[in-house]
Structure formats: C-alpha cells, structure tokens
Amino acid sequence: MVRALPQATYGVEAVADETAALAAIAREAPQVVVFSVPPKGGQDLARRLRGSENAAEAYLLAVVEATPVGKDISGLISAGVHDFMRRPFVDVELLERVKAPERLLRWSRSVSKPRAFDFSAAPDVASLTAWRNLGPLVAENLGWMSGHLFAVVAGWPAHLGPAAASASIPMSLAGDQLELRVSLVADAGALSFIRATLLGDPAAPDDAMRDALRELANTAGGALKRAALMEGITLTTGIPRDDSANRFPGSHLCWGLELEGGAGCLAVVGEIRSRGNERISAAELTEGMVLAHDIRSEGGVLIVPAGMRLTATSALRLAAMLGPRYFLEVAPAA
Amino acid sequence: MTARVMVIDDSMLVRRQVSAALKAPGYLVTEAIDGVDALEKLAGLSDMKLIVCDVNMPRMNGIELLERLSAQGSLVPVVMLTTEGQPELIQRARALGAKGWIVKPFKPEFLVATAAKLAPLGA
Numbered sequence: 001m002v003r004a005l006p007q008a009t010y011g012v013e014a015v016a017d018e019t020a021a022l023a024a025i026a027r028e029a030p031q032v033v034v035f036s037v038p039p040k041g042g043q044d045l046a047r048r049l050r051g052s053e054n055a056a057e058a059y060l061l062a063v064v065e066a067t068p069v070g071k072d073i074s075g076l077i078s079a080g081v082h083d084f085m086r087r088p089f090v091d092v093e094l095l096e097r098v099k100a101p102e103r104l105l106r107w108s109r110s111v112s113k114p115r116a117f118d119f120s121a122a123p124d125v126a127s128l129t130a131w132r133n134l135g136p137l138v139a140e141n142l143g144w145m146s147g148h149l150f151a152v153v154a155g156w157p158a159h160l161g162p163a164a165a166s167a168s169i170p171m172s173l174a175g176d177q178l179e180l181r182v183s184l185v186a187d188a189g190a191l192s193f194i195r196a197t198l199l200g201d202p203a204a205p206d207d208a209m210r211d212a213l214r215e216l217a218n219t220a221g222g223a224l225k226r227a228a229l230m231e232g233i234t235l236t237t238g239i240p241r242d243d244s245a246n247r248f249p250g251s252h253l254c255w256g257l258e259l260e261g262g263a264g265c266l267a268v269v270g271e272i273r274s275r276g277n278e279r280i281s282a283a284e285l286t287e288g289m290v291l292a293h294d295i296r297s298e299g300g301v302l303i304v305p306a307g308m309r310l311t312a313t314s315a316l317r318l319a320a321m322l323g324p325r326y327f328l329e330v331a332p333a334a
Numbered sequence: 335m336t337a338r339v340m341v342i343d344d345s346m347l348v349r350r351q352v353s354a355a356l357k358a359p360g361y362l363v364t365e366a367i368d369g370v371d372a373l374e375k376l377a378g379l380s381d382m383k384l385i386v387c388d389v390n391m392p393r394m395n396g397i398e399l400l401e402r403l404s405a406q407g408s409l410v411p412v413v414m415l416t417t418e419g420q421p422e423l424i425q426r427a428r429a430l431g432a433k434g435w436i437v438k439p440f441k442p443e444f445l446v447a448t449a450a451k452l453a454p455l456g457a
Contacts, residue, residue: 029429056425145439198347211346218345218390219439222417226437229419237417239344239392287392305422313369313394 004091029054043075050080059101130227135255141223150257157256161187166243167213169221174290174331189264214240248273282322285315288333337383355442369394383453389416400430
C-alpha cells in the first residue's frame with residue numbers, strides 16, 4: 001500500500017498494529033488513515049481509530065477482504081469509516097481512493113452557495129425558541145453560576161428599582177445583516193447581590209462590579225448562542241461592554257429576573273435590528289468587524305470563515321495578507 | 335509539590351474565580367488579560383505546566399493564541415474555558431493542540447479535575 005502512494009505528494013507512515021496506529025495518529029494528526037479490516041472486530045477497530053486522539057478530522061478508508069457481507073460494510077460506515085475498497089486492488093485504485101476527500105471538498109464547494117448573498121434564506125431569529133425563551137434561558141445560566149434561583153417574569157419587571165448599572169453583549173448574523181444585543185440592567189439590590197455572591201465582597205469596588213455584570217452579559221449571550229446553535233443558527237458574539245441607555249430601533253423582548261425575598265432585580269433585554277453590511281478595502285479592517293463571507297485562497301482553501309469577529313491581531317494580519325486592493329464585505333463593529 | 339498555571343481571560347471575575355479554584359489545591363497561578371499579555375508573560379516563565387484560556391478576548395483571542403503557541407512549538411497543554419460551543423471552533427482548537435474545552439459557567443471541581451489530569455501537582 002505504501003508503494004501505491006507517491007512519497008513526493010504524501011507523507012506516508014506504515015504501522016503494523018493498532019497500538020502503533022493509535023500512537024502515530026495522536027502524533028501526526030493524519031488527513032487520511034488507510035487500514036486493513038481484520039476478520040473479526042473490524043467495526044470496533046474502526047470506532048477506536050475514529051475516537052482516538054487527533055483522528056477527528058481524518059478521512060478513514062477501510063480495506064476489506066473480497067467477500068464482506070453488506071452488514072459488515074454498514075457497520076464500518078456507522079463506526080465512522082468514510083469509504084472502503086476490496087482486495088485485491090491495483091496501486092492506482094488505492095491512490096484514487098486516497099484522493100477522494102480532496103475531490104469531495106472541491107465538489108462540496110462547487111454546489112454550496114455563499115450564504116452571505118442568499119437573502120431569500122435569511123433565518124427568522126425572532127421565531128427561534130432560544131430567542132423567545134431568552135429570559136428563562138438566562139435565568140437558568142445565571143442561577144447555575146451564582147448558586148441562587150431567580151423568579152422569571154415576562155415583560156419589563158415592575159419590581160426593578162432605578163437602574164444602577166447595565167451591560168450588554170453584541171451579537172450578529174453577519175451574512176444576513178442582522179445585529180442582536182443582549183443586555184442586563186441591574187438595580188441597587190442586584191448589584192449588592194453580585195458583590196456578595198459572585199465577588200464575595202460586599203464592599204467590592206465599582207470596577208469589579210461592572211466587570212462582573214459584563215461577564216453575566218457574556219454568560220447570557222453564550223447561553224443564547226448555544227441554544228440557537230441547537231436550532232441550526234450560528235451567532236457570533238463580540239466583547240461584552242458597559243451599556244448605555246441607547247436602545248436599538250428594532251424589535252425587542254424583555255424579562256425580569258427577581259431575587260429571592262425581593263432583594264433585587266435584573267432586567268434581561270434582547271434586541272434585534274437589521275443593518276447593512278459595508279464593502280471595504282482589506283486595509284480598512286479594524287477590531288470588532290465581522291466577516292460576511294469566507295475568505296479563500298486562489299486555490300479555494302479556506303483562510304478565514306464567514307462570521308469571524310476580528311480582533312486587533314487578526315485585522316492587522318488580514319490587512320497585510322490581502323492588501324489594500326482586496327475588497328470584502330463586513331458587518332461594522334458593534 | 336506544586337505546578338504553575340496561567341489563566342487568560344479578559345474578565346476580572348473569571349480570572350478571580352478560576353484562580354481561586356486552582357489555588358485551593360495548591361497551584362501557582364499567573365493571570366493574563368488576553369493573548370498578547372499571555373505571550374509577553376510566557377516569554378519570562380519557563381515552568382508553566384498548564385494554560386486555561388478564554389476564546390473571545392480583545393487584541394488577541396484564544397484561537398489566535400493557540401496558533402502562536404503551536405507555531406512556537408509550545409508543549410504546554412491548553413484548556414479552553416469559554417461560553418462558545420460551536421463544533422467548528424472546538425475542532426479548530428483541537429487541531430491546534432488544545433487538550434480540553436470547558437463551557438462557562440463552569441464547575442470549579444471539574445476544572446480542578448481537568449488540571450490535575452494535565453498538570454498533576456505531585457509530578
């Protein structure tokens with residue numbers, strides 16, 4: 001099998017048994033693993049190879065004897081094998097099978113549309129279960145974090161005292177030109193609660209308290225993001241910030257999270273608005289912008305995926321790599 | 335015996351919580367506020383046994399830091415601690431050598447168990 005694969009094109013390592021194979025996979029993180037299926041336990045072997053360290057992205061090719069029954073093949077596929085070939089085979093057949101993942105990637109790219117420009121497929125974020133249940137979702141996560149229960153009340157909370165501080169986290173679907181924001185508004189009682197429980201110091205300074213509130217907003221955004229992912233929507237999040245009183249002109253939902261015994265209250269506000277992406281030169285990229293489409297090399301290799309929110313480091317690196325004549329579509333920094 | 339751990343997060347609260355959890359069993363903790371700060375501090379510390387790192391941070395995020403560490407040939411195990419749960423991001427981190435992925439909010443005992451596995455105090 002080694003002979004069939006040109007050494008100039010492929011880095012090939014041959015091993016004689018499972019132990020050596022697992023060690024080689026963990027060490028090299030190979031793109032393709034070709035293995036002979038033993039007369040018994042082939043499915044278990046495939047499962048162990050698939051589950052081993054650094055095998056998550058490997059393409060598994062099983063070599064089987066001439067007469068395997070159908071259920072054996074199905075078992076191998078269900079155990080994580082991508083393709084199989086029967087003995088005996090000629091060198092060129094193995095070579096072409098090893099090239100298969102590259103062909104599949106090219107084919108996949110040729111049939112997939114860039115979502116950034118497919119406005120007809122824009123998801124309705126407001127209809128997501130995760131969005132409609134944002135208040136209870138956040139209450140569950142903050143309760144888990146603080147070790148205390150919150151009573152959730154739909155709508156703006158009547159028991160919220162004068163707003164003492166607030167924090168928010170920007171989120172977006174860059175390709176679909178939607179911007180979201182999840183904010184937490186705390187009254188004085190809630191701030192005392194944060195100081196006593198999360199910071200463990202009733203006299204903690206204001207900057208520590210504001211940092212804690214930003215982290216709570218981050219936790220809220222993360223909870224929404226993971227729940228939305230379960231419904232097939234990938235949101236990107238920015239860096240949490242101290243909030244201002246400015247509200248989006250778009251739609252919004254809110255809930256009250258009331259502390260036990262009326263000790264304080266937090267308001268959770270979720271907002272959505274549409275906004276246009278910008279087409280800019282790569283030289284103008286700055287921290288916080290979100291890429292609206294994939295950036296690929298001329299050979300089609302993915303360099304940076306759509307939805308990535310740029311840090312200062314990545315903005316500088318992309319600007320230097322792409323140059324000022326490269327134009328791309330971005331969501332502006334939130 | 336003890337072991338030094340670096341905690342990288344832009345949130346003071348998270349750094350505080352993670353540090354408290356790891357100091358309790360005996361780890362020495364060095365804090366950094368983002369990837370840039372971490373690289374500067376790592377350059378002066380040769381005894382680092384474990385890195386616990388956030389993903390979303392200003393200046394240099396956790397994935398970019400992993401890329402830098404990988405390029406430098408660093409052998410210090412890295413565990414990501416983040417609100418993110420996107421499979422592509424987890425795969426990317428794993429491909430860059432991350433040894434674990436813990437979703438916030440986290441259980442301190444789970445973090446300590448992970449640290450003990452990757453950087454045993456008795457070693």
